[in-house]
Amino acid sequence: MEAVEQYKHERMEQAARVIRKSQLALQRQRYSILTKTGLYAVALLFLGVSLFPIYLIVTASLKNDVQIFARPPVFLFSPTFKSYHDVLLVRSLSQVRFIVNSLIATILATAIAVGFGSMAAYGLARFEFKGRKDLAFWILSTRMAPPIAFIVPMFVLIKSIGLLDTWWALVIMYTGMNLSFSVWILRGFFMDIPPELEESALVDGYTRWQVFTRIALPLVKPGLAAVAVFASIFSWNEFLFALILTQQNAKTIPIGITGFSSSMGIHWGPFMAVGFIAILPILIFTFLMQKYLVRGLTFGAVK
Amino acid sequence: MADVRLEKVWKVYGGVVEAVRELDLECRNKEFLCLLGPSGCGKSSTLRMIAGLENVTRGDVYIGSRKVTSVAPKDRDIAMVFENYALYPHLTVYENIAMPLRVRNMSKSEVDRKVRYAAEVLHITDLLGRRVVRLGGGQKQRVGIGRAIVRNPSVFLMDEPISHLEAQLRAQMRVELKRLHIEVEATTIYVTHDQLEAMALADRIAVMNLGELQQLGTPSELFDRPVNQFVAGFIGTPPMNFLSCELAALGDQLFAQGSGFRILLPEATRRRLLGSKASGRMQLGIRPLDLAVAKAEGSQTPVAATTFVYEPQGESCQVTVQIDGQLLSIEADGDFVTEAGEAAWIGFKSDKLHLFDSVTGANLVL
Numbered sequence: 001m002e003a004v005e006q007y008k009h010e011r012m013e014q015a016a017r018v019i020r021k022s023q024l025a026l027q028r029q030r031y032s033i034l035t036k037t038g039l040y041a042v043a044l045l046f047l048g049v050s051l052f053p054i055y056l057i058v059t060a061s062l063k064n065d066v067q068i069f070a071r072p073p074v075f076l077f078s079p080t081f082k083s084y085h086d087v088l089l090v091r092s093l094s095q096v097r098f099i100v101n102s103l104i105a106t107i108l109a110t111a112i113a114v115g116f117g118s119m120a121a122y123g124l125a126r127f128e129f130k131g132r133k134d135l136a137f138w139i140l141s142t143r144m145a146p147p148i149a150f151i152v153p154m155f156v157l158i159k160s161i162g163l164l165d166t167w168w169a170l171v172i173m174y175t176g177m178n179l180s181f182s183v184w185i186l187r188g189f190f191m192d193i194p195p196e197l198e199e200s201a202l203v204d205g206y207t208r209w210q211v212f213t214r215i216a217l218p219l220v221k222p223g224l225a226a227v228a229v230f231a232s233i234f235s236w237n238e239f240l241f242a243l244i245l246t247q248q249n250a251k252t253i254p255i256g257i258t259g260f261s262s263s264m265g266i267h268w269g270p271f272m273a274v275g276f277i278a279i280l281p282i283l284i285f286t287f288l289m290q291k292y293l294v295r296g297l298t299f300g301a302v303k
Numbered sequence: 304m305a306d307v308r309l310e311k312v313w314k315v316y317g318g319v320v321e322a323v324r325e326l327d328l329e330c331r332n333k334e335f336l337c338l339l340g341p342s343g344c345g346k347s348s349t350l351r352m353i354a355g356l357e358n359v360t361r362g363d364v365y366i367g368s369r370k371v372t373s374v375a376p377k378d379r380d381i382a383m384v385f386e387n388y389a390l391y392p393h394l395t396v397y398e399n400i401a402m403p404l405r406v407r408n409m410s411k412s413e414v415d416r417k418v419r420y421a422a423e424v425l426h427i428t429d430l431l432g433r434r435v436v437r438l439g440g441g442q443k444q445r446v447g448i449g450r451a452i453v454r455n456p457s458v459f460l461m462d463e464p465i466s467h468l469e470a471q472l473r474a475q476m477r478v479e480l481k482r483l484h485i486e487v488e489a490t491t492i493y494v495t496h497d498q499l500e501a502m503a504l505a506d507r508i509a510v511m512n513l514g515e516l517q518q519l520g521t522p523s524e525l526f527d528r529p530v531n532q533f534v535a536g537f538i539g540t541p542p543m544n545f546l547s548c549e550l551a552a553l554g555d556q557l558f559a560q561g562s563g564f565r566i567l568l569p570e571a572t573r574r575r576l577l578g579s580k581a582s583g584r585m586q587l588g589i590r591p592l593d594l595a596v597a598k599a600e601g602s603q604t605p606v607a608a609t610t611f612v613y614e615p616q617g618e619s620c621q622v623t624v625q626i627d628g629q630l631l632s633i634e635a636d637g638d639f640v641t642e643a644g645e646a647a648w649i650g651f652k653s654d655k656l657h658l659f660d661s662v663t664g665a666n667l668v669l
Contacts, residue, residue, distance in 0.1 A: 005387070196389035199356050204403035204450070205377040215391070 054279070060272035068268050083269035087277070095274050097249075098256035103281070104167050105252060106235040109174035113231045114224055117182030122212055124183065125190035126198070136187065142180045151244050158245055165247045173241045178231040189223035190216060225292030229285065236282055253278045304490050305367030305380075305457040306332045307353060312362035314348045314514075322348040324514040326362070330458075330492055330507075335484050337505035338494045341537075345514040346494045347462060353492060354460050355379050366457060379458075382451035386463040388443045390435045390450075396422075397431040400449045421449040424486065425479075441472045445479075452487060459491040466495065477503055498538050502526075510534050532664035535588050535657055541621065543657070544594075544631050546587045550576065559587050559658065563627030564606045569653045572668050576658075585667065588657035591634040595650035596622055598641065604650035610641045624649060 060068050062079035087095050124136050154173065155164075163169040193216060201211045217224070239254040246255065257278060260271040307330040314323035323345040330336040338346040351357040353364055355376035363372045371379050382403070390399050400421055404414045422428040425445045435443065444464055451459055465476045481504055484491060495501055501508045502522045510517040510525065510533070518530040522538075529535035535543050548561035557573040559566045566587070568576075597604040608624040608631065615637070622633045624647050631649065641647060658667045 194387060194389065196385040196387050197391070199354075199376075200383060200385060200389035200450075201402075202356065203354060203376045203381060203383045204454075205406035207377070210406075219392075 054276075057272045057275050057279075060268060061276050063269065065269060083273035084277075087270045087273045095253070095256050095277065098251050098253045099277065101167050101170075101246075101250050102236060102252040102254075105170040105174060105250075106232050106281075108171045109178055109235045110228055110231040112171075112175045113178035113182040114228050117179050117227065118186050118217065118220070118224065119212070120179075121183045121186035122190050122216060125187050126195075136184075139180045139183050142176070147177070147240060151240065154241065155244050164245060165250050167250045169245045170238075170242060170250060170252065173245065174231075174235040174238060178227075178234065182227045182231060185227055186220060186223050189220040193219050222292045225289045229289050232285060233282055236278075304332050304488070306330060306334075306490065307336075307458055307492060308365040309349070309353070310363045310365070312349070312352060312364065313360045314345070314352060314357065315360045321514050323352070326514075326516055328509055328516065328519070330490060333488050333490055335491045335493065335504060335506045337501040337508045338492065338511060339496070339498060339501040339508050339537075340511035340517075341496060343513075344511040346496075346511050349511070350460055350462055350492060350494045353458075354381055354383055380456050381458045381460055382454055382456040384444070384447045384451050384459070384461040384464045386466060388440075388447045390443055390446055392436055394435060395431065396427065396433055396435060396438070396446050396449075399435055399446055400431075400453050403450060403454050417453050418449075421453040424452065424483070425449050440468050441476060444468065444476065448480075448483070452483075452489075457490065459489050461491065461493045463495055464493075465500070466497070473500075480504060499540060502538070510537060512537075528666075528669055529657065530666055530669060532586055532588065532659040532666075535659065535666070539590055541591045541632055541634065543588045543590050545659070546589075546626070546629050546631065547584060547661070548587045549584055559585075559656070561587070561627075561629070563608075563629075564649075566606070566651050566656070567653065568656065568658075572656065572658070575668050584661040586659040586661055586664075588659055589651055589655060591621070591632045593652040593655035594631065594633040595652070596624070596633045596635050596639065597648045597650070598646070600648045601650075604648035606649040606651070608647050608649050610643055610645045610647045612643060613641050615640075622647065 061083050062081070063074065063077060064080055064082065067074045067077050120139075124132065124139075158164050158169045158172075163172070197219075198211050198215060201215050202208070206214065237254060238252075242252045242255050246252070253274075257271070257274055260267055260274065307328075309326050309328040312323060312326045312328075313321070315321050326345075326349060328349070338349055340346050348357060352359050353366075355371065355374060359372050363370055365371065366379055366381070391402065394402075397418055400418045401414050404417060409417075418431070419428065422431055425448060427442065427445050427449060430438065430442060430446075435446065438446065447464065465473045465480075468476060477500060484504075493501075493504060505522060507519060507521055508525055509519045512533050518525060518534045520528075525534060525538045529538065532545065536545065546561050546564070548559045548564075548566075551558045551560040551565070557568045557576065559568055595603050600607070606626065608626045610622060611625045611630060612621075612623040614621040614623075618637045620635050620637055620639060622635055622639070622641060624631050624633065626649070633649065656668075659665065660667055
C-alpha cells in the first residue's frame with residue numbers, strides 16, 4: 001500500500017517539477033521579441049475570428065434594416081431596440097415561450113444530472129457491490145450510440161405515454177443523455193479523493209450522507225461545475241429531439257430560431273436579436289463557472 | 304477506556320485473498336499494543352476491522368464488554384489517526400480538531416475548551432488559526448492526533464502515523480507519542496512495519512505475517528524468546544544471523560554442526576532437545592551482538608572464518624564474515640580493525656543460541 005502511495009507521490013513531484021521548469025523557461029524570455037509579436041498576432045487573429053460572428057450578431061440586432069444591408073458596412077450608428085421589442089413583445093413574432101421552454105428543460109435536466117448523477121457517481125466510486133463494473137460500463141455505453149438512431153422509437157414511446165409536445169419529454173431526454181456523462185466524469189473525481197478523508201469523518205461521527213454532502217461534494221466542486229456547464233450547453237443547444245418531440249407548445253429556442261428563415265425571406269433584425277438572446281444565458285453561465293472550469297477539466301487527468 | 308478483543312477473526316477479500324486468518328487478539332485496558340509486521344501481513348486490515356471501516360468476514364470484535372462486530376464506526380467510541388493525516392484541506396487547525404465535537408452537537412464553549420486543551424497537550428496552540436494546507440508533515444500529524452484525543456474515546460487506533468515523516472522528526476514524534484500515552488493513559492492499538500518503533504513504544508507487540516499472528520508478547524519476550532524464526536529475524540537491529548546446521552551428539556555432549564563449524568550447545572538445551580524428536584536440518588540463530596570476533600584462535604573464539612566486509616561505525620563496527628559460504632554479521636567494538644579477506648575467529652555466546660526447525664521455523668528450545 002505504502003509503495004503505491006510513495007510511487008504516486010513521486011510521480012506528482014515529477015510532474016510538478018516539469019511544470020515549474022517550463023514556466024521558468026517561458027518567463028526567462030527565451031523567445032525573441034519577433035517571436036513574441038508573432039505569437040500575439042496569431043492569438044489576436046484567432047480571437048478575432050472567434051468573436052467576429054458574435055460581434056456581427058450583436059450589431060445587426062441593434063441596427064435597422066437599412067443599416068444591416070448598407071455597403072460599405074456601417075460601424076458607427078445609433079442603436080435601436082426595435083428588433084428586441086419585436087422578438088419579445090410582438091405576439092406573432094414572440095420568442096418568449098421558446099425561451100421559457102428552453103430554460104425549463106435546460107435547468108431541470110442539468111439540475112437532475114448533477115444532483116442524481118453525483119449521488120450515482122459516489123456510489124459507484126465508493127461502494128463495493130456485485131456488478132459494479134458492469135453497471136459503470138453500461139452507463140457509459142448509453143452514450144456510445146448516435147442519438148439519431150433512436151428518434152423513431154423515442155417518438156413512439158413519448159407519444160404513447162402522452163407526453164408529446166410537453167417539456168417533460170425534453171427533460172426526460174436531456175436528463176438521460178446528461179446523466180451518463182455526469183456519472184462518468186464525477187466518478188473519476190470522487191475516486192481521486194483520498195478515502196482516509198472520508199473514513200476519518202466516519203470514525204468521527206458523520207453518517208454516510210453527511211460525508212457525501214459535507215466532505216465529498218465540496219471537494220469535487222470543479223467536477224460539478226464542469227458537468228453543469230457541459231450539461232446545460234448540450235441541453236440548451238439540442239435540436240434533434242426538440243424538433244421531433246415538440247410541435248407547438250414545448251418548442252425550444254433552437255427550433256424557434258429556424259422559424260426566422262422561412263420561405264418568405266429572412267427577417268434579419270429580429271433573427272439576430274433572438275440569436276443573441278439564445279447565446280446569452282449560456283455565455284453568462286459559463287462566465288460565472290469559469291474559475292471552476294479550467295481546474296475541473298485538467299484535474300481528473302492527473303490520476 | 305476499555306479493552307479490545309478479537310475472537311477468531313477472519314478477513315477474506317473477494318472470497319479468495321485471506322488477509323487475516325483466525326486471529327485471536329487482546330489489547331488490555333490502557334495498554335499500548337503494536338501490530339507489527341511486513342507489508343501485506345494483515346495488520347492494517349485488522350486495525351480497520353477494529354475501527355469498523357472493513358467488514359469482518361468471520362469472527363467477532365469486542366470493545367469493552369460490547370460486541371461491536373456490526374456496529375458503525377461512529378458508534379464504537381474510537382478515534383483514528385491515519386498514515387496520510389486525513390485532515391480537511393481548507394479548514395483551519397481549530398476547525399479540524401473541533402469537527403468531531405461539532406458533529407455531536409456540543410456547546411460552543413465546551414468545544415472551545417476541549418480543542419484548546421488538546422492543542423496545549425500537543426504544543427500546537429499557536430497553530431490553531433492556520434490553514435491546514437500550510438503546515439508541515441509533523442505539524443499535520445499533531446493536528447491529526449489532536450483531532451483524535453479531543454473526543455476522549457475508549458480506544459485510539461493509529462495506522463502508521465509517523466511513517467511518512469523524515470527520520471529525525473520520526474524519532475521526535477516517537478518520544479511525543481510515548482509521553483502522550485503516559486499522560487492520557489489511553490488504550491491504544493498502533494500499526495507499524497518498523498520494529499524499532501514498536502519496541503520503543505509498545506507495552507506488548509503482536510507480530511503478524513501473512514495474515515497470521517506469530518507471537519504476542521512484551522518487547523523483551525519477543526527479543527529474548529522468539530517463538531519462531533520469522534519473529535527472531537524480524538525483531539532486533541541488526542537482524543539475527545541464521546546458519547544451517549544439524550545436531551551431532553558426541554558422548555554426553557550435543558553440538559550444532561554445520562559446514563565449517565561445530566558449536567557446543569549448553570546442557571539445558573541438550574536436555575530440552577533430547578525429549579523432543581528434533582532431528583535433521585535446522586537453523587541456528589544468533590544475534591550480531593552475541594558473537595565475539597578476534598584475529599586469532601582462542602578459547603572464546605574457536606570457529607575459523609574469513610572477513611567478507613568491514614564497516615566501521617565509530618563506537619562500534621560491523622564485521623561480516625564468511626564460514627564456508629554462509630555469511631555471519633557481527634557487532635564488535637570500535638577498535639577492532641580488519642579488512643576483507645583477512646582471517647577472523649568467531650565465538651558464539653552459548654546462552655544466546657536459538658535453534659529453529661528448518662521446515663516449520665518453530666523455536667525448538669522454548
